[in-house]
Amino acid sequence: MRIESTKEVRVSETLLKVDRLITAFDTDAGLLRAVDEVSFEVRRGQTLGIVGESGCGKSVTAMSIVKLLPQPSGRILDGSIRFKDRDLVHASGAEMRKIRGNEIGVIFQEPMTALNPSHTIGKQLCECFLLHKPMSRKEAWQASVEMLQLVRIPAPEQRMHDYPHQLSGGMRQRIVIALAMACRPDLIIADEPTTALDVTVQAQILELIKEQQQALNSAMILITHDLGVIAETCDEVVVMYGGRVVEKAPVEEIFRAPRHAYTKGLLASMPHLDTPPKTMLPVIPGMVESLQNFVRGCRFCQRLQRQGTSTLERPAFVEISPHHWVEACPLCVDSL
Amino acid sequence: MSTPLLHVQDLKVHFPVRGGLLKRTIGAVRAVDGVSLSIAAGETLGLVGESGCGKSTLGKAIVRLSSPQAGRIVFDGHDITHASQAKIRPLRRDLQMIFQDPSESLNSRQSVRSILEEPFIVHGLGTPRERQQWVNELLERVGLPSASADKYPFEFSGGQRQRIGIARAIALKPKLIICDEPVSALDVSVQSQVLNLMLELQQEMGLSYLFIAHDLAVVKHISDRIAVMYLGKIVELASSEELYRNPRHAYTKALLSAIPVARPGHQKQRILLEGDVPSPINPPAGSAFGHRINHPRYAETMGMDLSLKEIAPDHWVAADPCCLSEEDYALCQSLP
Known part of the structure; x- marks a missing residue:
């Protein structure tokens, strides 16, 4: 195969x-x-x-x-x-x-250093869309929630307001993947x-x-x-x-x-x-x-x-x- | 069976969770929640x-780096569960530990000589000249040049640093070494060198190991018996061959199926677990794994006795209706 x-x-x-x-x-x-x-x-x-x-x-x-x-x-x-x-x-x-x-999306080894500890997950994901795509803030937020759904993060709307340290290692790596694939x-x-x-x-x-x-x-x-x-x-x-x-x-x-x-x-x-x-x-x-x-x-x-x-x-x-x-x-x- | 070297009976290690304005105890992390195991002289138990x-936490509790709330630890005929540090110190000669990250467990300001000499000094052994001789012998034994004695930990590669950690652990000719992920931070080629060294030392010195790791291929390679732990409890315990050939518990099966196999095109049934390990703060009341996989029989297990049963000779498994096949569960129930 x-x-x-x-x-x-x-x-x-x-x-x-x-x-x-x-x-x-x-x-x-x-x-x-x-x-x-x-x-x-x-x-x-x-x-x-x-x-x-x-x-x-x-x-x-x-x-x-x-x-x-x-x-x-x-x-x-x-x-x-x-x-x-x-x-x-x-x-x-x-x-x-x-x-x-x-x-080109990059997924790094250590998700704790790839994510900014002082910004929420939502802010970091939105930033990625706002930088590269012609989107309004609202659209970027919506797209970010969809990305989190895609990488199977439970309760994505709530996670958007979380900081990286509030998540487990596996969850953080999913966020990094979401960022890389966004x-x-x-x-x-x-x-x-x-x-x-x-x-x-x-x-x-x-x-x-x-x-x-x-x-x-x-x-x-x-x-x-x-x-x-x-x-x-x-x-x-x-x-x-x-x-x-x-x-x-x-x-x-x-x-x-x-x-x-x-x-x-x-x-x-x-x-x-x-x-x-x-x-x-x-x-x-x-x-x-x-x-x-x-x-x-x-x-x-x-x-x-x-x-x-x-x-x-x-x-x-x-x-x-x-x-x-x-x-x-x-x-x-x-x-x- | 003769008296085991280490016997752990129903051990519980809980950490208080404090919160609120007055920092009162509001709960407990049930890190180790009723674990029983034993290790014979010269045996390796994988965890x-x-x-x-x-x-x-279990490994640390055994060397009494954390204090158990309940249960018993008997090492070499001594009950060390609540022994004072002064009482434990002489026993530490026989009970040593190797840590995961040798760069953090070795003092970066001490030379290798002083790191390796310290156990002898603490236990008042030998003259300075003898100790020098012993340090050289230790270095030679773990395959480091004797010139290393005057270097500092940062001058070594990860594999060499782990050799120093091993040299320190075997310095006092212990009977049992608790190895906490000793090769996880190393490259494959270095990993095999360190594993070989550990096997050689075991044969020469009749050491026992408690080998804690998450790499199942490595654990299987080095262990005589393996215990599978889930959320503070042991769910399955068997000889390493038996556990890999014939796993009974659903969690063991999932763990085994998750190991990537170095054989391209190899087709296998992968059991993908959803989510992460649940928090040990307020763990589910019934079968913890049944709860994670949303098993229909989870409700039955609330308050049920899920202790280990000997389902086959020397093969122990938690009598959990969520995690066993129907025949196995029926078999468990027929056992005393």
Whole structure:
């Protein structure tokens, strides 16, 4: 069933194309690349998952797209981000403000920091409509109540007068989703939208996001470290390590036939419900290097402390089988 | 069965709710409301449930970081329910705790050496030279370089900080460690390393764990038996294999079905729960879960005895007509 839908998606229009994006931060140790030539595209109706450990650059990639990088240290050095027919890299602040919240909705991980604690839910939702749509206050209020209904908040009229701290974590995340979806965006970026929530609430929220995405036929970028969430919601997966994409493939392919050693390691280290209890789990040795120590070559080889030429030159990014791309380090990928 | 290491009998932990002009007690948060469980030497008991179900409060009550209103806690033959702090202190050698967020549970102004030395000093053990030796051994045991001793917690990654937390907990060679979400804040690859370390330590030192978590795959992996908690009460308790293969309680079934499965295209019956956990202030009078799912038989359960029954060997479940199949409920009623 999934396979059919992916095929259908392939013919649909490319909404976002990120090409060789380089995002760097000014630090005491110099200009450090947190995102190092990352490329991918997202089509309408499609969900792209980005996975990787903390510090692999997945959130920085997302924040580069909406230009919400920490200022003044973060900036896009090179590459292009084409959204519809515009180049976001060179878009001005004013243009970006029109796009964010209107054409691109963002769902952040921690709803308490994404919401303003000193304004009511109603005010924050209305603001979104008033900023982007030609609506009167009354219409905006009505539209906001409808949004709350849509994300299944009980008694929405009353909740409009509540402040964020009066709601539970799951409810707050629904509000953030309502905010992100309010202006019917073409692209939704969800950065760990369910990480802080219980499994039961996570299931509700993911269902809700998927439902809204389908209703709007929008594209979504879902950033998470939970491979279970990826398997259940995404069409295509980008695996990041050390600021680079090490593997990119349709979701069935990533889980059925991962090619890069890092992807294999990630998949193996996760306990499943059917792994024998109280046995040692396979681990990925070593740990993620800090940015300033990264080598030019294969960074996973660096982590495994492999000596040799693989850490000197950056491996090429090749299409190893149809739609399946991998960073072709001879030591990390078998039978190249 | 021989005498368990820890025996908790009908434990209740309530917190007063104050309100009104005179800040009088107007109610109580029934965080833990009649919990009985036991843990044998060398055993891991998993404790799962949504946030707000009282699992952390239960853990804290066992190490007497919060005081119970009623019930009994017997640890290693000592009744510690109402023991004074002075009486508990010697027992704390055998009863330790690991917290969720190692960056908050480690004093950021203490070096790792002084963090790890402190338990020995508090209990008047060893000379400075011996203690130095012990700290080095501890660091080596949890897989940190001995040079770490002079660093401060912020210089470590999340996984390494959790290793420091574990080193501190095992310093005095305890018998039981209460682990409150020890791996929830960690990346999958780091999570598997920490889980492996905990399993190794258990084998070497014959430790018992009470493992509190909301990630059911992790809990299943590390536990011998699992208790499922809902709104201050245990609703099901069984060996981990049995609980996953053959859950009886509707809440356990819903929890299990909510876990995302890392297998794309995997079809399953997801039981979506509406809403959040009800507030433990003035909880429903009858079956709490029956109330949440609006079960037609909820009215019957008001004032009913919903205590655990042994429905199969070592498989205990709350005798609740709202949450069991008809056969299971009939079976429960035939039991003493």
